Amino acid sequence: MLIGEVSQRSGVSTRMLRHYDRLGLVSPTGRTAGGYREYTDDDLRRLFHVESLRSLGMSLREVGRALEDPTFAPAELVQELIRHTQERIAAETELLARLEGVGASSPTAWDDVLRLVALLRAFESDSGSRRQQAVLSQTESAPLPVDALVEAVLTEENAFVAGALRWSLARSGTAALPGLEAGLGSPDPRVRRRAIAALTEIRLPEATALLRRALDDGDRTARTSAALALGFRGVQEAVPVLLETIVEGRKDVEASEVLGGLADRSVPSAEIVRSVLRALDASSDPRTRLRLTQTLAEIPGDAAHDALLALTADRDRTVAATAAVALTTRRGARRA
Known part of the structure; x- marks a missing residue:
């Protein structure tokens, strides 16, 4: 079968067939009576083998290696093709998302x-x-x-x-x-x-x-x-986490200020004070108790005032002194 007929039947252009021939991938091995080179049945089978491998996304170099190298492992080829395909899909998906974003x-x-x-x-x-x-x-x-x-x-x-x-x-x-x-x-x-x-x-x-x-x-x-x-x-559900933050000493100053704002706006101050006092009673750590006392100083209202007054007699001198200073500051603010 001459090159023109092979091209017509296989769908591979004569230009590509000649390129395969130059690369040594598929070369006509037969001869006509007139001495022209022609493709044998084995050549055609090799041609379809090449086209099948190319359809998987293989380069011509990879195709040649697969056909000629006896040590070539098909499993490795498949894994490499999977990786290339995944990368191509990811790139196309990203491009599609961007185009959709631009359109939106x-x-x-x-x-x-x-x-x-x-x-x-x-x-x-x-x-x-x-x-x-x-x-x-x-x-x-x-x-x-x-x-x-x-x-x-x-x-x-x-x-x-x-x-x-x-x-x-x-x-x-x-x-x-x-x-x-x-x-x-x-x-x-x-x-x-x-x-x-x-x-x-x-x-x-x-x-x-x-x-x-x-x-x-x-x-x-x-x-x-x-x-x-x-x-x-002003969301009341935040109170337990804010108290947890103060007890653990993470952003306790910010949390105390926020609790004071909550008591001033949306949550009854007495309710917040009760929560702080429960945390005080549950802790024996001096630094934690000091932070909670400082929190009470941020809370407006009589309930916080009474709690601070009681803490001036606390067994921990630092807590007692902090409560006393807070009361003095509050009185000064009221006079002003």
Whole structure:
């Protein structure tokens, strides 16, 4: 069978057949009566073998190795092809997500599309300043897609870039919440902390509801961040975690201030004072008891005043002295 007929029957162009011949992959080994080279049945079988291997994504070099090297392991080839295929799928999936994000942002002109693509590429930069600039350079006509912002918020390690991202994401309102909710379910505590930090800057009831869920987070830092944010919003459920934070000495000053604000706004001060006193009675650690006494000094109202007055007779002199100073300060503030 001559080259033209082989091309017609196999679907492989004559140009590619000649290329295979030059590479030594498939060469016609027969001869016609007139001396012309022709493809034998064995040559055709080899040609279809080559085409089958190429359809798997193999390069011509890999095909030649598979055909000629007796030590070539098919299992290794399959694993390599799997890896290449997975990488290609991941790259295509990422490209698709970006294109969908650009489409969802409804750009109004080619300039907007090009600007969005440039901003998304800037997110991949190793330079923190460039990533930050990408966030700050958004325009109303070409804002960054919310999904891209959420992904960046949940992965960004640079504090300055993360702050800019959270600011930008907060402007998206409820559109940002599904992605942040998914972040709260991440097995990585760092991702959950970033999701909580972003929710803290979204002043919506739906964001507050998500923060309530974070009060049960197994990570102390995440739990504390959620409690502080909810305390600022006047949410009573934050009180136990805030007290836990004070007892453990983690951000105890901030937690005490938040408890004082809660007592001043939304939670009866007597109720908070009772919780603090229960923690005082349950602890024998001098530093813990001192922190709780200082917390009482932040709480307004008669209940806190009476509790401090009782503590001036505490067996721990440091606690007693701190309570006395707090009472003096409170009296001075009242006179003023």
